[in-house]
Amino acid sequence: MKQIKNRLRDGIGIFTGTHNTYKRLQKHFNKQPIGFPATITGVERRILSSYFTVDEAEIALFLSYKFQSAGRIFENVRHQGVTEEQLQNMLDNMEKNGAIFVNIIDGKKQYALAPFVIGMIDQKVHTMDARFVLDYRKYAYQSYVMEHLTTSHPQGRVIPIQKAVTPDMQIATYDEIRELVRQREGHICVAECFCRVGKDKIGRHCLATDRRDVCLVVGDFGDQYIRNGLGQAISSEEALEILAENEKEGLVLQTSNCQKSIWICSCCKCCCGLLELVSFLPKPAAFVGSNYYATLDADQCTGDGKCVEKCTTEAITLTKKKTVRINRNRCLGCGVCVATCETGALSLKKKETPYVPPENLEMLFEEILKDKKGPVGRVLHLGRKFIGR
Secondary structure (H helix, E strand, O other), X not given: OHHHHHHHHHHHHHHHHHHHHHHHHHHHHHOOOOOOOOOOOOHHHHHXXXXXXXXXXXXXXXXXXXXXXXXXXXXXXXXXXXXXXXXXXXXXXXXXXXXXXXXXXXXXXXXXXXXHHHHHHHXXXXXXXXXXXXXXXXXXXXXXXXXXXXXXXXXXXXXXOHHHOOHHHOOOHHHOHHHHHHOOOOOEEEEEOHHHHHHHHOOOOOOOOOOOEEEEEEHHHHHHHHHOOOEEEXXXXXXXXXXXXXHHOOOEEEEEOOOOOOEEEEEOOOOOHHHHHHOOOOOHHHHOEOOEEEEXXXXXXXXXXXXXXXXXXXXXXXXXXXXXXXXXXXXXXXXXXXXXXOOOOEEEEEOOOOOOOOOOHHHHHHHHHHXXXXXXXXXXXXXHXXXXX
């Protein structure tokens, strides 16, 4: 009887210890600029366990959004009895699993925690299954949505498609997709879209395109993709051809909210988690970074309704009298409607106070962390957005 009690106690102890490790990791992630809030169901801990072994989770507690060398990390974790070789193996495995960001400076790797979105989930594109996709969606709607929508700066920005841009607009480099490609630092690669592949896994296939290799990853993030077989290195010309095809299919261009972009997504409302989410809100434009909005020249409009069909957030409506109306609170300034309009009645206009994004991702995270909110602050922030403040 005593042996049975001991074995039962050991079994419960193993479960409790593992549970506590991932719970501590969740709390550590939640302190980062882009948090990782808990849920009642605990689905977030199951997600973390798909990225980190228990030993790796203990190491990840000493990482942050700021890059560190393996030597610096080792100094912080050596008291746990980990050798430098064991640490390096765990860091390599975390990179391979898409759990962390890695860049290379002077030939040496630097390591940092990746945000859940965009970062960790995107690197799961080749290894996820239907259960992971359902867990991700459950977590997004149970808890993560509030975190994503209430940061002081959005993580991404919508930028106009090429056909919607004219020379007189004097568009900034960070808002011009082709300049982002040409002036990038490091490699550029094309990768499968996590959102569309995820929808495939649960039998909800994309209605906008049959292509999956539509996402571009650049710089250090692109190098990481290439190292781990997540994407294929391409030239600038090939990247521009992919973008042209994406624009032709009416996809919305989104990029990281910094001047030195690390990712460029081409999104649709049936697959993109962000567009799907904000489309439910009364004022989508308040939650998505953009420097432009659509305007209408009523004299040129024929009321054919093609722009209405293409708009991802239902910002454009057609009255019974075939009159087009644009709701600026819903317009993301993507320019897809402009490319659709055959009469030239639609065009983009720059917002009165253009937004200048931070220079790089670390600076963006610093800005977000400075104004990181608690539960009450997030609710108040959301309320102000709803009423247009």
